[in-house]
Amino acid sequence: MLAKSSSFSALHEENAELRARLDEANEMLGAIRGGEVDALVVQSADGPKVYALQGQDAENNRFRGEMLAQVSDAVIAADSEERVIYLNLAAERLYGFDASEALGRPLSEIYQSRWPQLEDRAVAKTILDKCGEWRGECIHILRDGREMNVEAGAAVLRDTTGLSAGTLSVVRDVTGRKRHEDEVLVSEVRYRRLFEAARDGILILDPATGKIIDANPVVTQMLGCPDTRLVGKTLFEVGLLTDDGVGHDMVAELKRANQIRFENLPFESPSGRHHDVEFVANLYSENDRPVIQCNIRDITERRRSEEHVKLLMAEVNHRAKNMLAVVQAVAYQTAKFGDPATLADRLSGRIGALAAGQDLLVKSQWQGVEVADLITAQLAHFKDLMGARVLADGPPALLTAEAAQGIGMALHELATNAAKYGALSNSEGRVRIVWQIIDDPKPTFSISWLEEGGPRAEASGRRGFGQIVMGRMAEAAVQGVARITYGAGGLAWTLTAPLDDALATAKVGP
């Protein structure tokens, strides 16, 4: 990302400048020490002052002290026994010692060194001994325990005979810079990770050229090519925009409005699959350099699920209206036959039977209804008799939605009829509900309602709505045949249907 390169380059420049200054100071010290300099001009408040460097007079010494005091880096010198023999103003400030209190003390009381690697100390010492100078980074621990990242240069001080007389160090506190570098690094890692792990595609463009600078994995996946092949191309070239003009307009529009949004950009992946993408481009400034960030979200799935929800809503509406139409039809028919005094009761019973069937269908997500569950639901009024006077027996069988409604309504009518006139109207009659799947000669489903021990059943002269429901309604629901016979002990009803029309999973046998 750009943030990284710009911050790093700024730090790099600053660092280089510091090094140059450090070199300058060291060079000057070396020159003075080597007697190569005859005189120095120092700008002071009273105007330029010329210091002659020849001779060991007091003026020269005064000059050296003043000059070192001017250096903004800490300068500290120690003798061969590592006792402080000199420190400048910056060193006094840096280490928190007055010159008077520091002079003569062991260097180790001014600061302790800590090295990034254990062997670094030995390496530094070797370099210093061999080359006469060393430059590098380490950590100084101050007397108050504070740790300070320093960039230091050390040089061996030699007496007039050329023997080592101690060390001169120039030290710069780089803790702030180190911390900043560290922060930039942490930030880079953190945001790079977000960039890499984002679920949206992210592209960074150069507004000047409209070309891609960076692309995250989602984009490379979306476009089906590695980011190395994306970088340097325009949106049009990578196939994200179908018209190059749009890309140019986008840059112009972004400069005006800072953000552009395409709610639904059709886009074809390299594999030829159609995608709908939401495309948002923003113009940002990164350290005063403008960049365009594009967020690309694949909304194909979202749109598909929106379509699906729409379809479901239409389906729910259709089913609700259909059910109301059925209720209306039932109401007309219920009113047409039978005693007006019992109309409300009969109608409620039938609407209840429709509702019970709906409940079962919804529970199975419209997949179908088990016959045993349908019987339990439709004969809920007779649950005390279940297993005693009402016996249900048959294999697992999942009825289709239509079959469940047709057979359910028939069961409701049969039970109502039985309670009024049939085997459930006295205290000893029984009903057996049996169903079976027959494979021969054709796969067939059949269900029977068999009454025994009830009053003799007679076919009534007038066919009521109940008979219609048990008869042709049930037949139409399963494309089957219903047969009603009237016997001495009650009524017998059998519905036979092709297996495919009655059962949702038309499988025969185990």
Added chain:
Amino acid sequence: MSPRANERQARILIVEDEPMLAFVLEEVLIDEGFEIAGVAGRLETALAMIESEPFDVAILDANLAGVSAGPAASALTARGTPFIVVSGYLPEQQQSAFSGAPRLQKPCRPDALIAALRGILPSQ
């Protein structure tokens, strides 16, 4: 209202997957003096009847056991037979195959259906 004496009875095809509705429709139409050409609860049955049965008008449920009755509408249009669409869907949810035909929303009143039916009966 019953058909005028000199009218021959108009033959109606009922395409409706809900047995209860088909039955009640049949009753209402017979009471009104129409003749029932047939009842189809499935698209295939409906298409077969449109192909072979003589009838004057069709009443079409837009959805037959989860399948769109659109092909039946197209077949009727091709045959030049007028039809009424009865549906629980909203008009905007309706397929284009049904456009042009009178629409009735489920549940609809029997008299509204009869009136719509008479409105599209071919003149004799």
